[in-house]
Amino acid sequence: MQLSIINGSPRGASGNTEKLLSHFINGFMETEGNSVELIHSIGDRPLFEKSKELFLRSKNLLIAFPLYVDAMPGSVKELFEALQECSYKNPDLSLMFMIQCGFPETHHTRFVARYCEKLSSKLGAKFNGTICKGGCEGLSVQPQALVEKVFKGFYQLGKSYGQSGKLDKTLLDKLAYPEQLSHENIKQVIPMVNSFLWDYLLKKNNALDKSFDKPYKL
């Protein structure tokens, strides 16, 4: 099976989207004869010639992106609009999406996931599912065991997709855990996130005392 992938992350090849994709691809490539063509970044805006060309000649296309402000990054929205001119020009295309976000609840990705499903039909493609994953902020600073678990989930999903051409529902659900956190969990998680990510960065920049500054306050 041949799989085309567009990485829509504004961070391109150096971002979390690419890291997760690489594990999905490793699993996908376990099946003999499978091959991948990956566009590492959509920097060729506003024309997106490479992405349009890939859309028109692929049978299986995965568009991956991070959640930015509860939706897709602006560059990805621009790509979706540019793809309109390719609508119904590749009726054999199976379209998939991968959406990952920083907040630990996968639920945050579900709204834009619904948009992606509608987009597939507007582009005249067959919708083949969306991989949703929360908790991806700071993959580089999270404990190794947690990171390995996420990477393994993407690997297993890629492997099973590479064999069947379908995203396995059980593996998708396992990867998406936790869908939502309880109030109790949130009370524990937020201080951890604050300390591991924001306070860590503030300390590194010698600016912890400025964490409650309000520079835009009138």
Ligand SMILES: Cc1cc2nc3c(=O)[nH]c(=O)nc-3n(C[C@H](O)[C@H](O)[C@H](O)COP(=O)(O)O)c2cc1C
């Ligand atoms: C400008 C910006 C906005 C973001 N907005 C959200 C958000 O609304 N919800 C969320 O859970 N994560 C949000 N994040 C976190 C990213 O989704 C997360 O760090 C992701 O793993 C980044 O992937 P990338 O490295 O491929 O860009 C945001 C990050 C940035 C830089």
